[in-house]
Amino acid sequence: MAQVKVLVLAGFGTNCERETAYACRAVGADRVDIVHQAELIHGDRRLDDFNFLCLPGGFLDGDNLGAAQAAAHRFRHARVKTTGEPLMEQLLAFIKKGGLILGICNGFQLMVKLGLLPGFDGLYTQRLVSLTYNDSGRFEDRWVWLKVNPQSPCIFTRGLERLYLPVRHGEGKFVTLDEKVLERLKEENLHTLQYADPQTGEPTQTYPLNPNGSMAAIAGLCDPTGRLFGLMPHPEAFNHRTNHPAWTRESLPEEGLGLSLFRNAVEYLRQRDV
Numbered sequence: 546m547a548q549v550k551v552l553v554l555a556g557f558g559t560n561c562e563r564e565t566a567y568a569c570r571a572v573g574a575d576r577v578d579i580v581h582q583a584e585l586i587h588g589d590r591r592l593d594d595f596n597f598l599c600l601p602g603g604f605l606d607g608d609n610l611g612a613a614q615a616a617a618h619r620f621r622h623a624r625v626k627t628t629g630e631p632l633m634e635q636l637l638a639f640i641k642k643g644g645l646i647l648g649i650c651n652g653f654q655l656m657v658k659l660g661l662l663p664g665f666d667g668l669y670t671q672r673l674v675s676l677t678y679n680d681s682g683r684f685e686d687r688w689v690w691l692k693v694n695p696q697s698p699c700i701f702t703r704g705l706e707r708l709y710l711p712v713r714h715g716e717g718k719f720v721t722l723d724e725k726v727l728e729r730l731k732e733e734n735l736h737t738l739q740y741a742d743p744q745t746g747e748p749t750q751t752y753p754l755n756p757n758g759s760m761a762a763i764a765g766l767c768d769p770t771g772r773l774f775g776l777m778p779h780p781e782a783f784n785h786r787t788n789h790p791a792w793t794r795e796s797l798p799e800e801g802l803g804l805s806l807f808r809n810a811v812e813y814l815r816q817r818d819v
């Protein structure tokens with residue numbers, strides 16, 4: 546059985562790294578390190594020592610210039626101090642070797658602004674989509690119903706049909722300027738997660754069920770390999786029944802459904818020597 550080694554990337558404004566690390570440990574990851582971005586840039590730590598990269602939520606660089614914009618610039622142009630190698634090369638090698646990447650909220654914003662998603666044709670540096678200001682013009686903080694696309698190649702959502710998770714963001718609206726990109730996402734089933742109406746179970750544009758006005762109600766995307774996944778909802782924030790808004794009124798399973806995404810990742814890596 547292969548070891549599951551998780552790097553949870555912290556620093557410069559992230560604020561969900563502890564819960565994200567907790568979720569990985571709760572489902573049995575063998576090693577979970579919270580690593581500051583500066584450690585990667587200085588070369589003290591390396592991505593190739595791990596096989597699962599988590600990009601947690603928060604306010605990278607205070608969302609100045611737009612959420613995760615400065616962080617994407619840093620990742621794209623930084624060179625590792627000790628080796629001189631571009632940090633982006635380390636990230637692309639991590640993907641090439643078969644690593645998993647989970648981007649949650651600010652982490653998802655970083656993935657799309659780096660071009661890691663949607664990753665058409667194995668190209669991970671072309672920026673084709675974005676996440677922008679909510680239609681409400683406000684920071685949205687609520688629990689939402691989500692429909693999982695059963696045809697999606699996404700490793701993280703295997704076996705799941707619908708989710709109820711919290712969102713907390715100001716720039717969660719999924720957009721693309723090219724209708725052909727949206728068509729291709731649908732053709733390849735890369736639109737893994739959609740905001741849904743709990744009555745019908747179907748994707749919705751109705752506020753606040755769709756809290757930000759995302760095109761095609763998209764709440765999460767994966768790449769064609771299914772190993773890269775980004776979502777605006779916070780699965781790490783539903784790890785126990787007491788996280789659920791109705792936990793004092795409803796009988797709920799002990800484990801929060803959010804952990805299922807992390808368990809799918811660990812089980813996938815256990816079967817592969819990455």
Ligand SMILES: NC(=O)CC[C@H](N)C(=O)O
Nearest residue numbers: 602603650651714715716
């Ligand atoms: N919870 C988060 O990660 C927030 C993401 C980003 N800071 C936003 O407000 O959209």
